[in-house]
Amino acid sequence: MTADFPRHPGLYFYPMGFPLTPDMDIDGLLVRAHQFDPQALAQLHDQLYPQVYRYVAYRLDDPQACEDISSEVFLRLLDVLKKKAQTVLSARAWVMGTANHLVMDYYRKKYRRKVENLDNHNHLSDHPSPEGETESKMIHQEVRDAMLNLTDDQQHVIALRFSQELSLEETAQMMGKTVNAVKVLQYRALAALRRQLDRRLK
């Protein structure tokens, strides 16, 4: 039950999901980011931002909250960077994990305030959009709502795998789990999602 990709001690960052120019030294980038070198920080941000944003947008239907949360993830990354460099075993796994927690916090607060009825999605039609797009948006909202009844890990695994089609290995790395553990987790997550969706249809 070992992961299918190598581990590296100390500071390391996996350049998996995005293209890197050959001369870009990702280790060097993180070392410089640790020293708060603005250029390195900007590069790091721009490389990670799209994934974070997609992940958060997958889970919430609120563009403003999505921007806020994505941005907050990076502010928190500064805390980690500032401490010892080796705490950033994988900056990407860290930002995605943090995005997950912030999304969960967002929903918790929303429940607490009871500001909005979750089944009320009138704002979906705020902007006129083609028929097909509206429908797929509705479906996705249905999935989002159903997901809220899943466990934290189940929600995280679904969002990682389906917000941007991350591979099994990448997902395992981001969740700090083995590939086999993720296989089991995603199977159960989708079974649970299926049950929730069925329940909503009734």
Add this chain to the structure above:
Amino acid sequence: MTQLLELYSLFENCLARLNTGEDLETILAQYPQHAAELRPLLTAALKARKPGGLLRIPASAQIDSRTRFLAEAHRRQSRPKSFFPRLSFAGALLSSLVLLFAGIFGTGFASADTIPGETLYPVKRVVEQAQLALTTNQGSRLNLEEEFDRRRVAEAEELEQKGLTESVKVAGRLEVLSDETWTVAGLKLNLTPEQVAIARTLTGSYIEVIGQIRGEDGIEVESLELRLFTFSGTLEAIQDNEWTVSGVKVLVMEFTQITGEPQVGKRVDLTTLHYDEDYFLALTVRVTGGSSSNEPKETNKSGKNSDKPVITDSVNDQLEATKVPTKTPEPKESESTREPEETKRPDSDGDNKVTETPKPTETRQPTETPD
């Protein structure tokens, strides 16, 4: 289990093929024996897949976020670094000590020989407290406390000789002379009849007396109680009733109240009496945690007890037997307790961790999940 694992792997294959755009029915046709099981899950997967390919990232959002990120980084870096980064209690103490000592060296340890009532006397006491707080070795800390107790006695003796009146707090062995004169560490005590009754139960014990010294008339006693020494350390050895805690020898008797399961290597908090030159007698032992190789945690500065040990009659009897009679002491507020520095978040599972998943905030699930 292997069958299940196969199913999970099969499911993963199907997911991967769905992602490449293959048709659900085509995929399922290849696994007729699992089709019924996989179909609902794969349909859910199709629904869960974000429609319309990869989401386009609003450029303005990314730029805004980057600007905030860099501005915050700049703000944090340009913030003047404090002389002691992440100033801790010990750090603060150390810095004030450095200043204090600088001052003291300058005046040739002027405060060292002061007695109560003199201007520099409070300085002497502050230095002592700081010394105690900075001594992490439990054995030397207790020695230091006793050394300070002896200083208090010496000060009182000086006050006595000079015929001065001052408030004092002295600790030492309580003795009664043949002419019914009560003394602590050789200092004469003036006791009320009620206090004499208490004193009888404490004869021979290491006690603490608070009162007013009036020259040669001795100390007019306000209170007398057992002197308690509290400290914490790592339990290093257990030999019969003789324990070693961070180098300090402690006697553990039948009346000793033990909380938790003491094992060699574990950390313990102790409330003890000064038994004799070599031993402390434990009244309470509290096992506070697992094995620790760290330096002993700081205990409260005054060495005074913050948990009031309950001394029952049977305890009294046994104390009698060990020639250390007692009374229930008044608890003293501990002067300082220190929060442990940052605690590391324990990993939530023992899985083969590939990366450290961060937990910046505690999260709970919004709702219960029937799984």
